[in-house]
Amino acid sequence: MPRLLAFLFAFALFLPGTALAQPADFGAYKPAPQFEEAETTSLYVPMRDGVRIAVSVHRPARGGKAVEGRFPVIWHNTLAIDPAGVGEPRPGLAELTRHGYVVAVVARRGNGASFGVRRGYEDFTEHYDAYEMTEWLARQPWSNGRAGMYGCSNTGEAVMHALTMRPPSLKAAWAGCFSLDRYDGHLRGSVIAQFGTGPARTVEQDMQTTPVQGDEAKVLLRQAAEEHQASTNLFELMRTSPYRDSFSPLVMSRFWYEVSVGVKLDMVRQSGVPLYIQGGWLDDFRTQGFVTLANLPGQARMLIGPWRHCRFDGFDILSEQLRFFDHHLKGIDTGIADDPPVHYWRYDGRGGGSWQTASQWPLPQARPQAIRLAAKTFKVEPEPTCPPDPQATGPAAGAFAVPCHPSHGAAYTQPPLKADLTLVGHPVADLWISADQPEANLFVYLEEVAPDGTVTVLAEGRQRASLRKLHDPPWNNLGLPWRRSWREDEQPLTPGEPVQVTFDLLAVAHTVPKGHRIQVAVTGSDPRERARPGAAAKATIRIDPRSTVTLPVL
Structure with missing residues (x-):
């Protein structure tokens, strides 16, 4: 028995927040952090075809050194290992290292410090990469084999595409401001309006991103940046594909079907991965979030606030993310299981508003x-x-x-x-x-x-x-x-x-x-x-x- 108690105590040390975390209401989950530092390393991970993908890994640390042990991993499938370098809005997700998570930031192929060519922006090639990366992260000595994903905007769509691949180690996903169906999202009403069509960067712009460690002279970064120039022009791809069934010679496929999660909803359901949808009332994709919610009953929940695209002004989004991931990746009773599936902000028309809840959407009383x-x-x-x-x-x-x-x-x-x-x-x-x-x-x-x-x-x-x-x-x-x-x-x-x-x-x-x-x-x-x-x-x-x-x- 003493050996069992000692094991349980040691195990608890690697589940930060287990002893301190208590069930909490929406937006009010604030367990004490267990770590004050993080150690960051970056490296290249080769994919199945040899293309090297840049990854930065943030691990909980004490005294300037990474803590030994295995932790859940949350990863962001984005455009650079330093997202601030490309102007992409995101919360300080690396803060979750203080609560006992390894946080990984991955540059998708054809972007940032990663090699390769972006064929069509979250096409099948990137789907396979997401599967491989999830399983690679789950196998590392600092991982306990349970992975979560975070993303918003194009990285939210990257999360959704990862779900369609059903990587066995993926156990929770947070996706914000994405399109369930790429045609309906980006060509809403068959009209290109509002949103940009994706990255189109020069070699000089790519050279401003952060290289992996060991490439401080940016030799490899320049090689990668020059490869990127062969990527598909995404505006031209959309402009020349005005119909949902348009066949594009630029990517040799019916692009809208290839990159739309909607046609693969059965795969998302079969994954069984819990999904938290983030939306904003000032965002062009907000209806797409509600449609996603309706098609994943019992699997998805949603919050939508008085925000612009991927913003969360005045709201502690990190608290809600931690409440979600602690529940699904650590098995902690955070109170989220007892919540209605929808939290939405309702404007009062007088400069304010209040949070409301709903058990279904649209509201049956409307x-x-x-x-x-x-x-x-x-x-x-x-x-x-x-x-x-x-x-x-x-x-x-x-x-x-x-x-x-x-x-x-x-x-x-x-x-x-x-x-x-x-x-x-x-x-x-x-x-x-x-x-x-x-x-x-x-x-x-x-x-x-x-x-x-x-x-x-x-x-x-x-x-x-x-x-x-x-x-x-x-x-x-x-x-x-x-x-x-x-x-x-x-x-x-x-x-x-x-x-x-x-x-x-x-x-x-x-x-x-x-x-x-x-x-x-x-x-x-x-x-x-x-x-x-x-x-x-x-x-x-x-x-x-x-x-x-x-x-x-x-």
Whole structure:
């Protein structure tokens, strides 16, 4: 018995927080750290084809030396072993070393200090790399064989793709601001708008990233950077693949299917890996998070706050990540198992808001309320602009900007509200339109107008009119309209002939105060739009009075 007690005590030393951690509420899990230092090393790990992948490893340390023992590993499949070098927002995940985790940061092939060529951005090649890397990390002498993953934005999608490969050592995953279906996420409504199309870096830019240890002269880094120049031009790949079934000679595949997690949902379910989805109400991928949640019942949970893309201002995200990983990687009762699967921030319309919970989404108590749009005609503004966005910072500021109220198009302003109106769910636009061109891009904005005239965009949606044909979705799409968007589904407009174009706006959770107004704006262009068809830029659009926008009223 004494030997057993001694073993249990020694084991507890390598499960930091086991003795101190207590079940806690959402966002309030704060066990005392057991380590104050971390030791960082970096190296190359060869993949099955010999391509060397750069990895930095952060281990718990004391007295300047890594602690002996085996720990769970959490890894980030990103663009460089020093993510700050490429401007990618992320929390201080290495802080988890203080709570008894090894944290690994991996540069995907064709990026940062890693060798290889980026063929198509999270293609099958990168999926296999994720499997190999997970299992390599699990076999190291400092690993206890249990791995977790973290990622947000393109690295959140990297997490989701790793799940489709079902690496046996992967036991928990945190993914933020990603697209379940790459076509619906990046070409929402078959329109390229808002987000960047991925990295396109020069040799000189790559040379600014951190090399692996032993390559301080950056000889290997330069070799890797020069290899990267053969990578696929991602904007060109998207621009020349306007349909979901487009075959791209740049990658020799139907790219949207190859890189979409949605078509591999069965593999994610079979993995059984618990998933925590992070979203933001000011993020273009927020509906994609809700669709993912709906398709992984009992496996996924979600939080969505009043944040921009991969931001979490004013919220201790590291606390919630630790609560999640401690439960699934260490078996600690952190209280998360008793939580409802959804935590969402609901704006109060007065500059504040509060956290709410839900056991399912959409909320069953939400009821549809339609706004009817009167007949109006407008000419498309070919070069719309937005005021500078002071909160969008960094090299990708334009890609992550939130939509602005359009000064062109048609606006439908409702009377002042006689009582507060709470909207939670997914607005849907059902437009009847005609145009004098064979193509039109349609944008709809749901807005709040304050008594002083200030306009706040609550949600927006977009749809290319020629790809309006609806189909049954291949997954649970929350009852929202879905289009297959194959080449054969294209239906050019006949000038002057009205057609029905139905599409959802991004999800919303907002209380519009008494005395404020609801406003719907409809345009044919948006400042974030890219690669707009020429005919769509010249169109004059008429809104038919059969048109409505339906709101989810709580």
